[in-house]
Amino acid sequence: MSFQNPQAVRPHAYQPAQTQQSNPSTPNQPGPHHAAPGHPTPGRPAQYGEQGQAVLGGHGLVKYYGEVVGLAGVDVAVRAGEALAVMGPSGNGKTTLLHVLAGILTPDSGEVWLAGQRIDNLGDAARTKLRRQRLGFVFQDNQLLAELPAEENVALPLMVDGVSRRDAIARARTMLAQVGLAAESKRRPGELSGGQAQRVAIARALVGEPQVVFADEPTGALDATTGEHVISLLIGAATHRGAAVVVVTHDDQVAARCHRTVRIVDGRVSTR
Numbered sequence: 001m002s003f004q005n006p007q008a009v010r011p012h013a014y015q016p017a018q019t020q021q022s023n024p025s026t027p028n029q030p031g032p033h034h035a036a037p038g039h040p041t042p043g044r045p046a047q048y049g050e051q052g053q054a055v056l057g058g059h060g061l062v063k064y065y066g067e068v069v070g071l072a073g074v075d076v077a078v079r080a081g082e083a084l085a086v087m088g089p090s091g092n093g094k095t096t097l098l099h100v101l102a103g104i105l106t107p108d109s110g111e112v113w114l115a116g117q118r119i120d121n122l123g124d125a126a127r128t129k130l131r132r133q134r135l136g137f138v139f140q141d142n143q144l145l146a147e148l149p150a151e152e153n154v155a156l157p158l159m160v161d162g163v164s165r166r167d168a169i170a171r172a173r174t175m176l177a178q179v180g181l182a183a184e185s186k187r188r189p190g191e192l193s194g195g196q197a198q199r200v201a202i203a204r205a206l207v208g209e210p211q212v213v214f215a216d217e218p219t220g221a222l223d224a225t226t227g228e229h230v231i232s233l234l235i236g237a238a239t240h241r242g243a244a245v246v247v248v249t250h251d252d253q254v255a256a257r258c259h260r261t262v263r264i265v266d267g268r269v270s271t272r
């Protein structure tokens with residue numbers, strides 16, 4: 001499935017990570033954290049040291065759609081500057097996990113913590129604001145607005161948040177230059193290649209300096225070479241800024257670019 005469209009302090013740590021595998025082929029180490037200073041980082045797996053605090057943690061996540069199990073009790077955490085791949089068979093809960101972690105869906109039980117704040121129990125308006133201000137999203141189909149040039153697509157989330165048009169466009173242009181699209185900033189999505197359009201979507205996801213970027217099959221509509229370029233750009237640009245990245249993917253090459261992989265099978269983290 002694709003995407004549809006922050007005070008309490010968590011009292012205890014948890015132990016999910018024996019079920020999450022490091023990706024040995026990934027040379028990068030996660031960057032510095034930017035969890036709120038002074039917070040005992042909720043959701044931090046016990047083996048993470050002070051250099052690797054979890055910016056995002058899900059604990060005991062359960063989600064049903066009527067009788068259908070979406071998630072059956074998932075523990076997961078991701079550090080600032082770390083890219084986590086979420087893999088597993090179709091229909092086993094990957095997108096559900098992404099939506100619950102991103103505050104798009106509320107879990108039936110369990111908790112989600114973002115940089116020291118429990119977020120699963122916030123109201124709709126607060127979660128919407130949090131998603132806009134602190135999270136970034138990259139979709140399989142870039143979901144750019146066809147009638148707007150690239151720079152306005154990137155500037156839009158900033159303007160919605162009250163940044164002046166002039167400043168938002170300036171930041172959008174800087175961001176587009178960073179994804180190699182300075183020359184394309186005035187083009188509309190229909191005038192861009194699939195890979196270029198996805199780079200615009202990456203610029204849009206990053207322009208607000210999010211703490212976590214969620215991507216659901218971000219390379220699913222691209223050929224292998226373009227997909228590899230796009231995922232490298234996304235992970236490099238996000239983790240360089242200290243953001244965490246959570247990528248749902250069926251693609252081993254995409255997962256290999258991430259620091260760790262977690263497999264979701266039957267709504268649970270698989271140990272196999």
Ligand SMILES: Nc1ncnc2c1ncn2[C@@H]1O[C@H](COP(=O)(O)OP(=O)(O)OP(=O)(O)O)[C@@H](O)[C@H]1O
Pocket residue numbers: 001002065068069070088089090091092093094095096097
């Ligand atoms: N809105 C919904 N209503 C009812 N059932 C749903 C809904 N969304 C997901 N499901 C069901 O929940 C289970 C998990 O779905 P989910 O989309 O999370 O799987 P997935 O691993 O992301 O699949 P895929 O790889 O095919 O995208 C599936 O059985 C699915 O049919």
